[in-house]
Amino acid sequence: MTDDARLLALLWRDGPEDPGPRRGPRQRVSLDGVLDAGVALADAEGLDALSMRALARRLGLGAMSLYTYVPGRDELVVLMVDRVLAAGVHPSLPDDVAGRLRAVAEAAYAEYAAHPWLLATEGLRAWLGPGATARYEWQLGAVEPLGLGDVETDRTVTLLDGLAAAAVRARHVVLAAERRTGRSELEWWEANAEPLGEAMAGRSFPLAERVGRAAGEAFGAATDPDGQFRFALDVTVAGLLPR
Amino acid sequence: MTDDARLLALLWRDGPEDPGPRRGPRQRVSLDGVLDAGVALADAEGLDALSMRALARRLGLGAMSLYTYVPGRDELVVLMVDRVLAAGVHPSLPDDVAGRLRAVAEAAYAEYAAHPWLLATEGLRAWLGPGATARYEWQLGAVEPLGLGDVETDRTVTLLDGLAAAAVRARHVVLAAERRTGRSELEWWEANAEPLGEAMAGRSFPLAERVGRAAGEAFGAATDPDGQFRFALDVTVAGLLPR
DNA sequence: CGAGGTCACCGTACGCCGTACGGAACAAAT
DNA sequence: ATTTGTTCCGTACGGCGTACGGTGACCTCG
Numbered sequence: 001m002t003d004d005a006r007l008l009a010l011l012w013r014d015g016p017e018d019p020g021p022r023r024g025p026r027q028r029v030s031l032d033g034v035l036d037a038g039v040a041l042a043d044a045e046g047l048d049a050l051s052m053r054a055l056a057r058r059l060g061l062g063a064m065s066l067y068t069y070v071p072g073r074d075e076l077v078v079l080m081v082d083r084v085l086a087a088g089v090h091p092s093l094p095d096d097v098a099g100r101l102r103a104v105a106e107a108a109y110a111e112y113a114a115h116p117w118l119l120a121t122e123g124l125r126a127w128l129g130p131g132a133t134a135r136y137e138w139q140l141g142a143v144e145p146l147g148l149g150d151v152e153t154d155r156t157v158t159l160l161d162g163l164a165a166a167a168v169r170a171r172h173v174v175l176a177a178e179r180r181t182g183r184s185e186l187e188w189w190e191a192n193a194e195p196l197g198e199a200m201a202g203r204s205f206p207l208a209e210r211v212g213r214a215a216g217e218a219f220g221a222a223t224d225p226d227g228q229f230r231f232a233l234d235v236t237v238a239g240l241l242p243r
Numbered sequence: 244m245t246d247d248a249r250l251l252a253l254l255w256r257d258g259p260e261d262p263g264p265r266r267g268p269r270q271r272v273s274l275d276g277v278l279d280a281g282v283a284l285a286d287a288e289g290l291d292a293l294s295m296r297a298l299a300r301r302l303g304l305g306a307m308s309l310y311t312y313v314p315g316r317d318e319l320v321v322l323m324v325d326r327v328l329a330a331g332v333h334p335s336l337p338d339d340v341a342g343r344l345r346a347v348a349e350a351a352y353a354e355y356a357a358h359p360w361l362l363a364t365e366g367l368r369a370w371l372g373p374g375a376t377a378r379y380e381w382q383l384g385a386v387e388p389l390g391l392g393d394v395e396t397d398r399t400v401t402l403l404d405g406l407a408a409a410a411v412r413a414r415h416v417v418l419a420a421e422r423r424t425g426r427s428e429l430e431w432w433e434a435n436a437e438p439l440g441e442a443m444a445g446r447s448f449p450l451a452e453r454v455g456r457a458a459g460e461a462f463g464a465a466t467d468p469d470g471q472f473r474f475a476l477d478v479t480v481a482g483l484l485p486r
Numbered sequence: 487c488g489a490g491g492t493c494a495c496c497g498t499a500c501g502c503c504g505t506a507c508g509g510a511a512c513a514a515a516t
Numbered sequence: 517a518t519t520t521g522t523t524c525c526g527t528a529c530g531g532c533g534t535a536c537g538g539t540g541a542c543c544t545c546g
Contacts, residue, residue, distance in 0.1 A: 005438060012442035023543045024493025048366075051532065062496040064534080073533065122412060123291075123363075125420045125431075128439060133448050140450040150457035155474045162409040162475070169365060177368045188368075195248060196371060199255035205376050207383040214393035231398045232405070239482025266514050267522025294503060305525040307505080316504065 003071040011129040034069045035083045047117040078127050084115050086131030090138040100142045101237050108164035116172040167229035246314040254372035277312045278326045290360040321370050327358050329374025333381040343385045344480050351407035359415040410472035
């Protein structure tokens with residue numbers, strides 16, 4: 001069986017069936033156990049920290065034992081992605097059109113914010129697992145009543161999801177840098193403002209300086225991903241609604 | 244000098260000044276030469292392929308010699324980013340408001356499409372170099388005449404830039420997967436449609452099936468990043484314009 | 487009940503990675 | 517001629533994903 005076929009079978013494996021007695025020793029953990037441990041590790045320390053060795057250690061296994069659960073690291077990540085998408089809650093939807101559009105974006109935002117490493121998996125082929133498909137189905141159901149037609153409905157869902165992804169990505173950049181360096185964004189900015197000013201001496205960026213300063217003061221930080229998300233969502237919903 | 248201070252000095256170093264005679268052997272290449280080789284390598288094979296050893300080999304140096312040009316790999320990437328942003332062209336702007344908004348997004352799209360690895364650098368702290376600042380200045384100049392106020396102007400620029408980034412990211416996922424596996428997206432999809440159908444047997448996703456099929460037929464592919472970009476840009480511009 | 491087959495588990499090893507360290511070659515300053 | 521600061525780089529360390537082959541536990545079959 002090729003790795004692709006094996007991955008597909010694992011993605012669409014059925015519920016916790018008992019495979020009946022098999023030869024050889026029992027598995028010490030389950031695939032779901034592996035995936036949950038992987039999700040916990042990625043949530044806590046990021047996707048880079050999810051190494052086969054580190055995950056195996058967490059499970060009390062040797063590194064190579066993981067390969068009896070999963071064909072390789074890429075496939076592990078794909079399965080983790082579908083597992084968190086399957087676990088995502090799909091809130092009930094309001095009746096008004098704007099509210100439905102917002103709900104799609106906000107649900108995606110919550111999902112990405114809870115598992116920011118989802119956004120770091122985009123070097124991989126997007127696989128259609130049951131989690132991703134159920135999520136897409138829900139998103140379509142939210143947007144379909146607008147009567148846009150199938151293609152535009154798909155594009156609208158993609159747009160709203162992308163909006164959420166961009167916002168969480170911006171948020172994550174700040175949080176990850178803070179954790180790595182141990183200094184908050186504000187501290188770092190203050191420490192670097194003076195040398196930056198010196199470095200820029202002699203060059204003039206009037207708009208950037210004025211706007212950057214105004215934005216920084218309004219945000220109390222260099223960036224404001226949450227506010228940016230609200231702004232982007234307002235604009236997008238306005239652009240989508242018939243006028 | 245800390246690495247931060249060194250990076251800042253390198254970012255804002257002045258033009259190709261002759262530093263005068265210095266002790267020791269002359270550098271065999273220049274910092275700009277290192278950065279250009281790094282950009283070429285990342286353009287051709289992606290950011291993952293940009294290892295210190297591979298880059299040094301390209302330059303006819305030993306791996307450790309790179310550390311006389313640059314404090315480390317992260318700093319190298321930051322300097323590469325600012326270099327391509329500095330080299331980006333800033334097209335002249337039309338007078339109409341919608342055209343200006345589109346121009347900002349389209350310029351960003353072109354930049355990201357030419358150097359998709361720019362989108363993979365977001366694990367790093369965003370540093371303000373001369374290239375990034377000049378680009379931001381141009382973007383602000385394009386949006387400012389709308390009279391939105393400083394904070395909203397900043398948010399509008401961020402929104403348009405994020406739109407372009409999302410589209411190129413979707414494009415890049417497809418292209419990268421095609422290059423890695425050697426099979427086009429369509430071939431891959433056709434090869435996996437049947438096993439996927441079998442795997443899904445017994446589950447029902449009526450909307451996803453119908454909309455996915457319609458979108459696939461309309462796009463002639465599973466996704467259509469360029470069309471998605473146009474759609475998103477239309478929606479966003481409509482949402483931004485006063486009504 | 488014993489034997490054989492099948493499986494999970496894992497030690498070792500290979501070729502990558504970033505980079506710390508220290509030495510050699512070199513050119514300018516003294 | 518000696519000192520000093522710099523570039524270049526060989527070696528090494530601890531990480532990574534994973535190929536390969538061995539070991540021992542367990543179920544099934546004779």
